[in-house]
Amino acid sequence: NRKPSSHEQENAELTHVMMSIYEKVERTFGYRQLTLHMRRQTGKTINQKRVYRLMKIQGIQSVIRRKKKRDARSTPQQVAENVLNRKFTADAPNE
Known part of the structure; x- marks a missing residue:
């Protein structure tokens, strides 16, 4: 009754x-981005832990996007000739 x-x-x-x-950002923000935008919008100092706690209470979380492939396999443009062909000898160090 309080x-x-x-x-x-x-x-x-x-x-x-x-x-x-x-809802405006289509559920992509996590607690860090939400905190920044909430600070800008309200003008108050809001802690990230508080936003995280409120998100857990509401049962919302950000959409985790898949990582993009960075390694693109391609054929080399120019192949250098193998001059040494693993046939080299060194009699002393640093030779």
């Missing part, structure tokens, strides 16, 4: 702001 505290009311406001941003 009234919600000021902290709980502030959490409810932050949750509303968080959900609007989260």
Whole structure:
């Protein structure tokens, strides 16, 4: 029968702001990006741990995108001639 505290009311406001941003960016932001955008929008100092906790309470999480392949297999443009052909000898070090 108690009234919600000021902290709980502030959490409810932050949750509303968080959900609007989260839906606007199509669920791609995690707690770090959400924190940055919430700070800009509200003008308040908001801790990342608080946003993370509110996200867990709401049951939301970011979409984890697949990593892009960076290694593109291709044939070399120019192949150098194998001059040594593994037939070399050294009588002393650094020769």
